[in-house]
Amino acid sequence: MADFSLRKWLDGEQRLLDGERSAVLDTARPKPPQAVRRRQRHRGYLRRWRRFYAVLAVVTCLMLIVALAVTVLYLPRYGAVEDNPTLNGVVEYYLRRSAEETGAANFVAAVVFAYRAMDTFGEAVVIFAATAAVIYLLYITDRPVQLRPARAPKSPRNQILWQTVRLLFPYIAMYALYMICNGHTSPGGGFAGGAILGGGLILWDVALGEDRRETILSPERAVRAMVVCLGLYAVLKGVSFFAGANGMDWHLPTGAPGHILSGGLILPLNICVGVITAGCVITAYVLFTRAE
Amino acid sequence: MLPLVCNLPMICLLLSMTVGILTALVRNGRRAFFLTAALLVAVTAASAAVLVYTWNTGESFTYTLGLYPTPVGIELRAGVLEGLLATCFPVVMLLSILGGYRDICQDVPAGKQSYYFLMLDLLLATLLGLIYTNDLFTAFVFLEVSTIAGSCIILSRETGETILASIRYIIFSTLGSGVFLLGLAILYQCTGHLHMDTLHTMIQLHQRRGEYLLPLMMSFGLLLAGLAFRSALFPFHGWLPGSRGSSTTASSALLSSLFLKGFAVMTLKVILRVFSLESAAEYRITDMLFLLGLVGMVFGSVRALMQKDAKRMAAYSTVAQMGYVYLGIGLGSAVGIAAAVYHILVHAFTKAMLFTSIGALSGTAHHSKRWADLRGSGRARPLAGAAFTLAALSLCGVPVLAGFGGKYVLSAAAFGVPGRTAVTLAVLVVSALLNALYFLPAVINIWSPSERVETVPRDGCYGVSALCFLGCNLVLGVGFVPLTRLIETGISMF
């Protein structure tokens, strides 16, 4: 039973799961004998198939490891300066010219929001689509879903948590805002800052007590904010794509790299992205914990 | 200043995403439907303009997104082939939604309908993105948008089965995109670019110098494997039947006829634009695709033969039809690839027609899709019955219908590749026979008399869509000579 020991190695609680599984299968519904026989046959088939599948997967995986490891040895050495095809004109261009061209001191922000802006818009759409999908799955069903308290009503609020969060939250929010607004001058940016802001909002919501029906930001409002920000993003980038491709020299003043009011479009885009990410995080949390 | 037409691909792409985003604010499902339909009409018209423009100028154009020229920035690229695909895909989408609109109203809860159309808009954006993109990483981002949109489209009807199907789909597709991204990372390490044309030059350079051959081969394999996961090529088709079998009519039609095709087009781009046909042949990748295509054709048909459920049968038939597409690519010649593209179009129109007519027929049998319940349904809805019959005949390869065109072009292409002619022709014949073997009893079944058939109210939307599908099918079945010439022109400037 190579398969069995491998599974045991992979996962300590397999026996528990097996027990639970047989309990579910046996007590599910009383069945006439031929159905039981059919089920047994089915389970036998399933077990055999699973074993075959496991062996196949392990073999595939080992082959993949070996093939990839050999491939890796043929790649340019880690951190190489010579003989490294990735250090080409493009990187040179980003490092030499992007600060002056986009006004952003953070090269990654310049690449993300100016040179490869379409990817980033697609990425923001992915976040929005995921939020919409979570809402689609958990919030709207056949009848309107009510958000319910995560705990029984009137359960006492956790005072230690509440006092700590009351002290901490302003700093968390401030740090998140700092990160969002300084995305073009220092590491960070809309995605990271938005995630921190969303985390802070979750903490605030937990500390307010889980016995309330209302949340600090309802899914409807979050979606509305996200739609406004994405719409703004699409318009700004649409205009800049159009102008750029048609050779019109349209852009916001770039300012001095390192200054907060610099980077042209990057600052407003970072703010939009921050709102979108925070909206996604808080909506997912609210729906995971409270939707019936 | 570019001609205005050149802006259209970018505008279509941004418009479909923006309309999708705005649909989240629309509460009313009907309004969302009209918004999506208007978007589809607009995109079709714009893409047709791109097609005509590129046909007239005789060359493709690139469109820089923003101020920065490639390889520093990113760009879109449009030629005859891109224009043709971007014109046909929204048409199929519009007709499928129209044909399945009544089922959408019934299956999708009222509050969810606007979100359902949101996901359809994003699906359109993905297809356009995959068609027009000229950058591998942009393709990856669109791959991920399609993962999310696709899973919600599968989940249109909420049963345990669809949730399971959706999870299986996401697991397969994230596996696919993970593998794709790994391939992309390796390719980036040995070339330093993501822009397809520059990548092509760099790869040619490396191959001439004999450097990085193993990583190049590995990344080629990984990129194609990732896309094969997504487009349900034979050994990776496990997620397909469940997800088609249980969701609403329009979802099954769209997922079978369009969704997989975006990735097939991307496969073409990876083979033709990033690498080249010669290196694909050298790395034995065309042989592999040819073999998998052959096995997929037979396997899909045999499994379809064993199904008791109409939709699952059609889903397995999709596995077989994807086999045709990869067979065409695997022939390894420009003609073969043109045949594959032609088959993509044929299958898009025919399979969408088949699925919508199954949806309409099952309206007479309490939405059951089992053959036993569908008995005699063709008599209750003659138009749907006729559409089903014609789609089935088309897939069997009866002349004048689209499927015949596809098979003809494919066998003509096979004659150009000496070593593979006999095998291709034999499997084509076997597959056509198998198709006939499972479609003909189905056709006889829906037309045979039965007492227990409900009468259903007339469905104008379905009528229009069925007639349009029929028209397109005839066009594809009769006009394959000019159409393949169009596609070959497109491939020569691809």
Add this chain to the structure above:
Amino acid sequence: MEALLSMRYEITSVVLFSIGFMTLLLHPNLIKKIIGLNIMDTAVYLFLAASGYIDGGYAPVLRPGEDVVYINPLPSSLVLTGIVVSMSVTALLLALALRLYRKYNSLDLDVIVLLAKQGKE
């Protein structure tokens, strides 16, 4: 051996990728499948990020007046995009897992498949 050591990040990410891949394929528990998926994605991001490093390079934020070597900013931005994308997919998968759990009271895919089959009978 030398080569293996110098490519340690890449090798690690390959091993991590396979671990994630195997967990995703073999584990019947849905949550662990999702974790496997995340491990797999993270491995690819490690691979990409490692490809951007340059010996002695600084983080790619402009240091005015200093003539220093920066690392390659492009892989970093690709990783940024990738992380966000995989976070979104994870959120979607978790929502699906939640729905399945509410319906079948189990996260074991084998049990769920059997229960779904019974429901159909």
